[in-house]
């Protein structure tokens with residue numbers, strides 16, 4: 001796949017769209033995130049990779065104010081997510097993992113609820129919700145309860161909720177998981193246009209081809225720590241991203257002796 005080009009300047013440092021500093025989280029004896037530092041430059045399309053259990057969801061949940069860190073800070077365009085949540089969340093749209101949604105509402109109701117909670121005027125919510133449902137192919141399901149949506153439809157309504165207030169940063173946990181190829185391409189196009197218009201995206205994924213194609217920057221997380229970070233070219237170093245990933249996280253090769261009973 002050809003890589004996508006974006007036009008705007010990319011700025012980082014104190015002006016990062018998202019800055020994580022020493023984020024740490026422990027669940028009982030398990031250290032899920034062990035001091036993550038990350039700068040997501042304004043205008044970047046940032047891919048967060050890592051094997052199952054690496055700490056991606058935990059890191060992103062802390063970054064958007066859904067999970068309180070044991071230590072460390074998260075800043076959205078300079079606003080601390082935990083001490084200045086109103087300003088931080090005004091600039092932020094989040095697609096959390098799985099079903100942290102009010103799923104006993106219909107798609108239209110969920111968007112209306114989300115928009116009004118965000119302080120948008122009712123007529124703006126109404127017209128944006130209609131447009132989002134239409135663009136994402138959910139117009140026919142606008143009156144269906146979200147609990148009855150398929151997994152891919154839940155992703156799409158979650159994405160619509162994240163984008164409704166036109167945030168400057170999108171933090172998306174596995175936005176391409178469970179969506180069909182047509183919907184995946186649609187979501188990619190929407191996000192590419194969003195970044196070209198000056199937005200910033202960070203998303204977690206297991207799909208190397210998508211990350212390789214879309215992302216300006218990549219971080220690979222394993223055992224709760226960032227193992228490698230940089231621009232896509234720097235991280236790849238002229239190799240296939242999948243090979244770099246396997247090297248970085250320590251791949252496991254079947255010997256043929258396993259599951260001999262099967």
Ligand SMILES: Nc1ncnc2c1ncn2[C@@H]1O[C@H](COP(=O)(O)OP(=O)(O)OP(=O)(O)O)[C@@H](O)[C@H]1O
Pocket residue numbers: 027030031032050051052053054055056057058059
């Ligand atoms: N609420 C929780 N209670 C206990 N342990 C948890 C909890 N949430 C996450 N963990 C543990 O923290 C570690 C990191 O989990 P996390 O969900 O952040 O990984 P991930 O990189 O998102 O994985 P995946 O790619 O499978 O979604 C795992 O060992 C997981 O079992």
